[in-house]
Amino acid sequence: MSDRPPPQPDLPGLAFSEAAARNRDPILAQLRAHLPPEAAVLELASGTGQHAAHVAAACPGWFWQPTDVDAGALQTIPARCAGLPNVAPAQRLDVCRDPWPGLEGQTGGWTAVFAANLVHISPWAVTPALMQGAARVLAPGGWLLLYGPFVVDGEPLAASNAAFDASLRARDPAWGLRRLADLQAQADAAGLQWHGRQVMPANNLFLAWRRPH
Numbered sequence: 001m002s003d004r005p006p007p008q009p010d011l012p013g014l015a016f017s018e019a020a021a022r023n024r025d026p027i028l029a030q031l032r033a034h035l036p037p038e039a040a041v042l043e044l045a046s047g048t049g050q051h052a053a054h055v056a057a058a059c060p061g062w063f064w065q066p067t068d069v070d071a072g073a074l075q076t077i078p079a080r081c082a083g084l085p086n087v088a089p090a091q092r093l094d095v096c097r098d099p100w101p102g103l104e105g106q107t108g109g110w111t112a113v114f115a116a117n118l119v120h121i122s123p124w125a126v127t128p129a130l131m132q133g134a135a136r137v138l139a140p141g142g143w144l145l146l147y148g149p150f151v152v153d154g155e156p157l158a159a160s161n162a163a164f165d166a167s168l169r170a171r172d173p174a175w176g177l178r179r180l181a182d183l184q185a186q187a188d189a190a191g192l193q194w195h196g197r198q199v200m201p202a203n204n205l206f207l208a209w210r211r212p213h
């Protein structure tokens, strides 16, 4: 256990994720390590909008399109991102069902599709839909970047991740930590090329694939 006090909400009254407050800087560092100074990023499952707000404020050269399927999230995101000129109005996007937004006025497609903490807190069908959708909307050479806890064959699962997996499955049997090998099979089917993974704090990973040039 950490002795540090839990992060405090940045804006009173708005939905707030302590986890997002803790992991926002490591995620920002990975996004910066992968993306050029000018980029257009489609974020899936933006949730509370904390990543959108933090990243867009830190990287004014990035155009950020937040999305989520949840009506509450679609109200929270614009409230949290108010005043950030590089954040587009939040759009409803059910990864499995809705048409994915294109990039207005540009033909090449998104520089990156980014999602944090989506594939384990949604049914498995979201993962193949995510891979297929990203392959459709990314620019050639564009990045699919995923953050969260994953199961890696041949590597021990941290006790905290095993407990988290059990708690997710108890909440919804369709949820649960995903095997990186299963994600890779879906990425292969979508024609996305594996780039690599970074170890993140608290037994999370940052995963990267690219649409071929």
Ligand SMILES: C[S@@+](CC[C@H](N)C(=O)[O-])C[C@H]1O[C@@H](n2cnc3c(N)ncnc32)[C@H](O)[C@@H]1O
Residues within 6 Å of the ligand: 017, 020, 044, 045, 046, 047, 048, 068, 069, 070, 073, 093, 094, 095, 096, 115, 116, 117, 118, 121, 122, 126
């Ligand atoms: C655990 S939250 C993660 C939020 C944020 N990305 C973060 O890391 O703090 C999971 C999010 O996934 C969204 N979600 C679940 N199923 C989805 C789907 N089929 N399409 C789009 N978003 C979905 C939920 O509405 C929720 O906002």
